[in-house]
Amino acid sequence: MxxxxxxxxxxxxxxxxxxxxxxxxxxxxxxxxxxxxxxxxxxxxxxxxxxxxxxxxxxxxxxxxxxxxxxxxxxxxxxxxxxxxxxxxxxxxxxxKEDSLSIVASVFRKREEEVIADFKKMAQRVLEKSNSPEYANRKKRMQSILLTCEIAESVMNFVITMAQNKSKAEYLDHYEAMIKKLPRALDLLSSSVGPLTVPLSDLTASLTNNLKENLTEKFKNNLKGFYEKR
CATH class of the missing domain: 1.10.10.10 (Winged helix-like DNA-binding domain superfamily/Winged helix DNA-binding domain)
Known part of the structure; x- marks a missing residue:
């Protein structure tokens, strides 16, 4: 019924x-x-x-x-x-709301960011007390946790920035198209990483720094070109 x-x-x-x-x-x-x-x-x-x-x-x-x-x-x-x-x-x-990305961004901003930030601070505190050679294994584990937190922060910042850009005039007309194509664009970005010819920690740190830029002019231009070809 x-x-x-x-x-x-x-x-x-x-x-x-x-x-x-x-x-x-x-x-x-x-x-x-x-x-x-x-x-x-x-x-x-x-x-x-x-x-x-x-x-x-x-x-x-x-x-x-x-x-x-x-x-x-x-x-x-x-x-x-x-x-x-x-x-x-x-x-x-x-x-x-019709825009689910803005909902995810809001959850990241109001809940997940604080959780990740607190866990990251813990990792930093432990690292500061793990410089002795006898704590080498613990230091590696905490460095991995710290880098993972930084990646999580970068991804959240990326999503938040995308959602916030919706209110900007230069993004408004293309926002929906950008969101629809974003998964494919990110797949292309991840596929460009290539084989692990450098230590995983170095690769992770490099990826974190790239994500922190949130959309450099070069990436925005490449992304725009990708959309125009579709």
Whole structure:
């Protein structure tokens, strides 16, 4: 049976089973399953929904939905506006953002960056106390952790920069095309690394430095040329 609220179609019955996929995904990346359920409903819904519609559709309490909406809003996954529902009553309407990259960037910026930064500081502290030859193995392990944290930071900065560039006039017209082609462009970038003719630590450090540049003029020009050929 298709779920309806206020005589308005919410989600087709054949799509309701997909909510569990949203729940599982959100749970695996550190959110609550209910956050995935609410976000999934807003993604699949044919119109913005009031909190009451979300409560009735998912059979959840008002407090549970309210907390989930606050979480999703904090991480930039949804937007809320004051408008009128189908009955003409003034209400707060919620809808999922269309730009998923901006959501990922927001999660990186508000949650993951701090976690990585704290772990990186720990690695730096331990390294400072591991200069003795007897700690050589520990030093190598901590150096690897430190480099991995730096790569993670660089990737997050890259995604955040891409999302932030959407608001810039020179990127606005090409943003969607750039996002669609980005996976292929990154595949081409990674394939250019070549065989490991240098120590892995040196290669990792080099990759980190390149990523930290976030899109140099040369890479932007190459990326632009790649798009134009498609």
């Amino acid at each position: 298709t779920l309806e609220v206020n005589q308005g179609l919410i989600v087709e019955a054949e799509l309701l089973s997909e909510l569990s996929s949203f729940e599982n995904f959100f749970s695996r990346i550190g959110f609550k399953r209910i956050d995935g359920s609410v976000f999934g409903l807003l993604v699949l819904a044919k119109k913005p929904l009031t909190s009451e519609e979300i409560e009735q559709t998912l059979n959840l309490s008002q407090s549970a939905v309210s907390l989930s909406l606050k979480t999703l809003s904090h991480f930039g996954a949804i937007e809320t506006s004051g408008d009128r529902d189908q009955a003409g009553t003034k209400a707060r309407l919620h809808h999922a």
